[in-house]
Amino acid sequence: MTTEDQNRPEGTTHFGFRTVREEEKASLVRGVFDEVAPKYDLMNDLMSLGVHRLWKDSMIGWLRPRPGMALVDVGGGTGDIAFRFRKRGGGPVVVCDINREMLSVGRDRALNKGIIEGISWVCGDAERLPIPDASMDAYTIAFCLRNVTHIDAALKEARRVLKPGGRFLCLEFSHVTVPGLREVYDRYSFDLLPVLGQVVARNREAYQYLVESIRRFPPQPELAERMRAAGLERVSWRDLSGGIAAIHSGWRL
Amino acid sequence: MSQRSAGPDPKLLEILVCPLTKEPLRFDAERQELISEKAGLAYPIRDGIPIMLVDEARPLDPDSQPMIG
Numbered sequence: 001m002t003t004e005d006q007n008r009p010e011g012t013t014h015f016g017f018r019t020v021r022e023e024e025k026a027s028l029v030r031g032v033f034d035e036v037a038p039k040y041d042l043m044n045d046l047m048s049l050g051v052h053r054l055w056k057d058s059m060i061g062w063l064r065p066r067p068g069m070a071l072v073d074v075g076g077g078t079g080d081i082a083f084r085f086r087k088r089g090g091g092p093v094v095v096c097d098i099n100r101e102m103l104s105v106g107r108d109r110a111l112n113k114g115i116i117e118g119i120s121w122v123c124g125d126a127e128r129l130p131i132p133d134a135s136m137d138a139y140t141i142a143f144c145l146r147n148v149t150h151i152d153a154a155l156k157e158a159r160r161v162l163k164p165g166g167r168f169l170c171l172e173f174s175h176v177t178v179p180g181l182r183e184v185y186d187r188y189s190f191d192l193l194p195v196l197g198q199v200v201a202r203n204r205e206a207y208q209y210l211v212e213s214i215r216r217f218p219p220q221p222e223l224a225e226r227m228r229a230a231g232l233e234r235v236s237w238r239d240l241s242g243g244i245a246a247i248h249s250g251w252r253l
Numbered sequence: 254m255s256q257r258s259a260g261p262d263p264k265l266l267e268i269l270v271c272p273l274t275k276e277p278l279r280f281d282a283e284r285q286e287l288i289s290e291k292a293g294l295a296y297p298i299r300d301g302i303p304i305m306l307v308d309e310a311r312p313l314d315p316d317s318q319p320m321i322g
């Protein structure tokens with residue numbers, strides 16, 4: 001727990017820099033993504049200057065898909081991770097996202113790509129997955145964990161659904177570790193991004209939330225510690241683009 | 254494409270469990286619902302996508318509260 005967490009009134013959590021009641025957060029987050037869903041991938045390009053594509057490739061590269069490897073991808077409604085995993089030779093994928101609009105975008109994209117097999121789409125909550133114990137070889141979560149109300153509950157669920165020997169990978173915006181880059185990135189994300197959100201997705205508040213939620217997300221070592229606390233082992237991470245994003249890896253052994 | 258929108262993915266239905274009890278579900282094809290007897294909830298399938306959210310599920314016995322835990 002960070003100092004900030006301890007200073008919050010009981011039963012509340014953060015929504016960007018605002019403090020909100022815990023029960024409110026899920027619906028606020030859902031609202032953000034319902035509104036931005038059609039422009040979500042475009043906005044990701046703007047938020048990461050297009051680099052999110054390479055980061056996602058890195059995560060799949062680190063996972064090393066093989067035939068028969070069963071994956072649950074949480075929060076990947078638009079299909080970015082699932083499509084890459086299949087293309088690189090992975091097995092069956094269940095895409096589980098709390099947001100129906102994002103799943104619709106993903107399923108339409110799959111049809112447009114001619115993908116009709118190997119990917120299932122289900123609406124579900126990262127904290128209460130509708131997936132059996134010890135049933136998956138891999139669990140991925142990309143740009144989603146910081147939107148979850150109880151990160152530790154989601155991490156425990158991840159461990160629960162993994163088979164012994166199964167792999168956990170989380171790709172998320174993280175904390176810049178290169179001093180010069182930090183100032184530039186702060187200026188870009190706080191000053192420019194909400195304006196881009198306004199112009200491109202016509203939703204400045206949604207993107208203001210995204211920027212703030214990134215700053216609120218636990219730094220690399222703290223997330224690693226919380227993964228260990230959830231029972232994941234051999235935890236490690238790789239910084240991407242100087243820590244603008246990071247991939248955390250862990251195993252259920 | 255029409256086949257996809259007609260119903261949910263059968264392989265997915267085999268996998269899914271109740272998000273509360275983690276127990277297998279019964280598929281009610283007529284109502285397009287996934288039934289969790291133990292939780293007393295029916296999860297709707299909309300446009301072929303199972304909605305496995307407790308707050309969107311239909312209580313089987315409207316007088317009883319869903320078991321949260």
